[in-house]
Amino acid sequence: xxxxxxxxxxxxxxxxxxxxxxxAGVWPQTRRRWxxxxxxxxxxxxxxxxxxxxxxxxxxxxxxxxxxxxxxxEQEVLEEDEQTVVFxxxxxxxxxxxxxDSVGEARMCMDTYLRHVVETxxxxxxxxxxxxxxxxxxxxxxxxxxxxxxxxxRHHPLIFGPNMSTMGFYWxxxxxxxxxxxxxxxYDQPKLMDDMMEHWEHFLIEAARPILDAxxxxxxxxxxxxxxxxxPLLGPETYRRFIFPHLCRVIGFFKSRxxxxxxxxxxxxxxxxxxxxxDAGVDxxxxxxxxxxxxPQRLRRTFGRSLRLWGGVDKRELAMGPEAIDxxxxxxxxxxxxxxxxxxxxxxxxxxxxxxxxxxxxERKQDLLRGRL
Numbered sequence: 094x095x096x097x098x099x100x101x102x103x104x105x106x107x108x109x110x111x112x113x114x115x116x117a118g119v120w121p122q123t124r125r126r127w128x129x130x131x132x133x134x135x136x137x138x139x140x141x142x143x144x145x146x147x148x149x150x151x152x153x154x155x156x157x158x159x160x161x162x163x164x165x166x167e168q169e170v171l172e173e174d175e176q177t178v179v180f181x182x183x184x185x186x187x188x189x190x191x192x193x194d195s196v197g198e199a200r201m202c203m204d205t206y207l208r209h210v211v212e213t214x215x216x217x218x219x220x221x222x223x224x225x226x227x228x229x230x231x232x233x234x235x236x237x238x239x240x241x242x243x244x245x246x247r248h249h250p251l252i253f254g255p256n257m258s259t260m261g262f263y264w265x266x267x268x269x270x271x272x273x274x275x276x277x278x279x280y281d282q283p284k285l286m287d288d289m290m291e292h293w294e295h296f297l298i299e300a301a302r303p304i305l306d307a308x309x310x311x312x313x314x315x316x317x318x319x320x321x322x323x324x325p326l327l328g329p330e331t332y333r334r335f336i337f338p339h340l341c342r343v344i345g346f347f348k349s350r351x352x353x354x355x356x357x358x359x360x361x362x363x364x365x366x367x368x369x370x371x372d373a374g375v376d377x378x379x380x381x382x383x384x385x386x387x388x389p390q391r392l393r394r395t396f397g398r399s400l401r402l403w404g405g406v407d408k409r410e411l412a413m414g415p416e417a418i419d420x421x422x423x424x425x426x427x428x429x430x431x432x433x434x435x436x437x438x439x440x441x442x443x444x445x446x447x448x449x450x451x452x453x454x455x456e457r458k459q460d461l462l463r464g465r466l
Contacts, residue, residue, distance in 0.1 A: 094109060094111075095249065096113065096151040096153075096248060096249040096250065097247060097248050097249050097311070099111055099112070099113055100113050100151075100250045100311065101311075101353075103432055103433065103434070103435060104354060104376075104401055104432075104433065106398060106432035106433050109432075110463075111462045111463045112429055112435060112436070112462040113250075113462075114149055114151050114458065115144075115150060115151060115153070115403070115435055116141045116145070116148075116150060116437050116438060117141060117142065117256075117380065117441055118139065118142070118441045118442070119139070120196075120199060120442065121197060121199040122196050122199065122201065123441075123446065124139065125196060125444075126448070127447075127448040127451070130447060130448040130449070131448060142155060142255065142256050143155065149455065149459055151249070152249040153249055153250045153252060154244075154250070154251050155252045155253075155254060155255040155256070156233075156236075156251065156252065156254060156304055156310070157236070158232060158253065158304070159231045159232075160231070160259050160300065161183075161184070161258075162220070162224065163223055163224075163231060164223065164230075165184070165223075166182070166210075167183075168180060168181060168183050169181050171187065175192075176192060176193070177189055177190060177192060178192060184210065184268055184269070185209075185210035185220075186206055186207075186208065186210065186271075187207040187208040188207060189204060189205040190205075206271055209270050209271040210269055211270050212274065213285075214284070214288075217285060217289060220269060221292060224292065224296055226295070226296045226299035231300060232303075232304075237307060241307045241308055244307075244308040250312070251308070251309075251310045252310060252313065252314065253313045253352070254314075256316070257316045257358075259314065259315055259316065260293075260316050260317075261315035261316055261340075261357065261358075262290055262335075262336045262339060262340065263275075263317050263326070263336065264316050264317050264318055265289070266286070266293075267318075276326065279327065279334075279335060283335075286335055290336060291339065293339065294339040294342055294343055297315075297343045298342075298343060298346045301313070301347065302346075302350075305347070305350035305352065309352070309353075310351070310353075311353050311354065312352065312355065313347055313354075313355055314356040314358050315357055316358045317357050317359045318358070318359050318361075319361075319363060319366070320359050320360060320362050320363040320385070321361045321362070321385075322384060322385045323362060323385070324361075324362050324364070325362070325363055325365055325366050329366060329369065332366050332369060337372075337373060340370075340375075341372075341373045341374065344374035345374065354377060354401070355375050355377075356376065356378065356403070357375050357378045357379075358379055358380070360382050361385045362387060363378065367396055371396065371400060376399075376400075376401055377400070377401035377402065377403055379403035379404040379437070380403065380404030380437060380439045380440055381402060381404035381439055382404075382439045383405065383406075383407035383408075383409070383439050384407075387404075387405065387439070389402045389404075389425065389428050389436075390424075390427065390428060393433075393434075398433055400433075401434070401435075402433065403436075404436070404437050404439045405425070405428075405434075405436055405439060406436050406437060406454075408438050408442060411442065411446045412443075412445045412446045413450075414450055415450070415453045415457075418453055418454050418457060419457055422436075422457055422466060425461060426466055429461060429462065429464065429466075430464075436458070436461065
């Protein structure tokens with residue numbers, strides 16, 4: 094079975110030669126550590142969503158799409174001292190970042206967000222002009238001539254948009270307003286939020302339309318990150334009022350154009366919202382963050398087979414060594430046997446995981462995916 098057939102079989106709870114071997118990636122700090130520990134950087138491209146052949150990962154293909162501001166803001170440094178830098182990023186946000194242990198723009202802790210670009214309805218009307226779905230700059234040049242024939246003849250899953258390029262409704266608004274401002278805006282500025290959600294429905298549909306008119310795809314993953322450790326960052330009533338009807342229409346459009354599955358990407362614990370996601374047509378969630386109590390077996394018992402599950406490998410166990418890794422993977426055997434589950438590390442691999450421990454994980458994971466564990 095090729096990678097595409099294996100993916101479809103697992104998603105439909107049918108027999109497969111193996112469960113897909115997917116991973117999200119590693120922190121740049123992790124890569125730096127692994128190179129010190131013997132990793133040959135010339136054997137890896139570190140685009141793990143597309144698959145890392147040197148580690149036995151399955152292939153996926155992500156159709157190029159830019160769902161962000163077009164044009165972006167010009168990034169510029171506003172202030173700087175020995176420990177921190179204050180800068181405006183390409184989304185127009187002003188951020189303060191710690192320099193210590195940074196690798197490029199990847200830092201060991203989150204930046205402090207000092208200002209966002211949407212605070213008033215007038216701000217939104219200005220920014221809205223940068224979110225026009227038909228802008229040719231959002232797609233690969235000459236994609237119809239260069240790509241469509243290959244997409245139609247594929248033997249691997251094809252996905253519309255790379256990771257984080259197809260933002261969900263909450264993620265889109267949070268990027269522009271910030272978590273705190275957005276939390277108030279649902280209540281204080283409902284007309285503004287209605288307009289933003291309506292526009293994002295229109296954007297997601299019209300941006301995908303030319304691609305989906307040219308080819309089918311296996312799935313679209315909407316990046317949401319709408320949850321914290323103990324639950325969602327907005328309540329079920331707010332979600333139903335502002336997001337649910339738009340999500341229904343977007344997923345309805347996707348599936349009418351041959352999209353097989355729709356996935357929601359959120360860290361944290363989204364459980365109070367999952368019933369509405371399922372009602373809207375969502376098929377899968379990931380990465381099932383263990384620190385937020387997202388146990389795949391419990392989620393399967395709670396939500397049944399309609400919800401496929403991706404992720405769920407506790408990154409903390411990888412740092413503890415082979416014995417802990419083996420014991421953790423053994424707990425996933427029932428999920429592999431049942432189907433509808435693709436195990437991956439529950440986020441990018443952090444730098445407390447050694448190269449030896451990660452290699453052991455990948456070797457034992459191959460046994461898990463092929464039913465040999």
